[in-house]
Amino acid sequence: MNSRTLHHPSYSPNYFSLDDILATNEKLPCKFDRAVISMGFLDPSARSKDLEKGLKLELPLWMASALGSRRKIVSCSLPRAFNDRYKDILRADASLVDLHALSPYYYELGRHLLPLVGAEGATLGTHLISTLKKRLRGIMDNSLNCQEAETLSRKSHFDHLERRLFQTGRSIYQDHQLWLQRRTHLLHTVPTAPQQGKRKISEIS
Template sequence: MACNASYYPNYFSLSDILATQDRVPCKFELSVYNLGYLDPSSGNKDVVAGTKLELPCWLARALCSSRRHIVSAQLPNTFKERYREIMKADASVVDLHKLGPHYYELGQHLLPLAGPEAAALASLLTQTLRERLRGIMDSAQNSLRDDVNAQIAKLDELERTLFHAGQKALQDHQLWLSRRAHILTTSTMVDQHNKRKFSAIDS
């Protein structure tokens, strides 16, 4: 199945697997026999042509391509014209985490399904990230460790990675400025492990 090989960053990536799980509204163009349990509400043994179902993105990608056309997929609401308008108005205030924690990744996976809207979707993704990036960088470089949770509540997973990278750079820089960069510390895994052990003892 070379046609839908877009495993980014690799085949084993957890976030990519999670991103391709989000639901996409689909309409069956052909009848699919003996798989009626996909649509439990219908009670049929088969999925008849014309049924509308929400399928996970990975399934929609496999069934809707240039070579075969078993279902026709639509964009999920969050990528449609209405949300595109909202993003155009001001992307930086939108709660992307609520719209789907893997907004950008899902968007990329939807590109081959988008048909005539593909160009609009692609520019939506890049424009959104471009508009939000400045704010993310700014808050990553200027917020202390305590109030991080409030800062990242509205960011999607990709943006969180960027934010944490920025925070790490800030902390490393501060350590270096105060000439403490060479001090050895407990490795993070051990630290986390000990914390859990102690909290288990306490409780």
């Protein structure tokens, strides 16, 4: 693993990614489709050391994924942030929604949910893409036009991915301003941009 790898968002199960750990720690409603022996400690109200078939519990996504996708022990439902009510609100005007309040890792959480929620996965994927498209222009407008003192308040409603996009936009805008002022010696490379070596003219021709 090199230092460049650590700058990339996870977007796939990644043992070393703090973003991935935090996203998959969010809880979602689950139903046990089979009885499970000696796992009663997962249910604080359980009187038995075993979990009965049909029991409903909220489990962290990483555990639900292990129990649901491979072993088919539990079936998962969408968490509150992705229920029909909030989807309708986002369809009506996605730009006004405090996405960070719904889930700090909204898009990554949704991506992890896709293989776990059966037929709902197809509509969820469409919803995630549509939501980001509707909010992207506002994110970029804010990143290019807000003053430094306004940065925190402007991005407070953004989820983690949107904040990364906002910060990238800010960095590019600031570099462009430095270039216009002929202060190119102060330019810096955006962390997410891959580093590429220079080529000699003889190599190009």
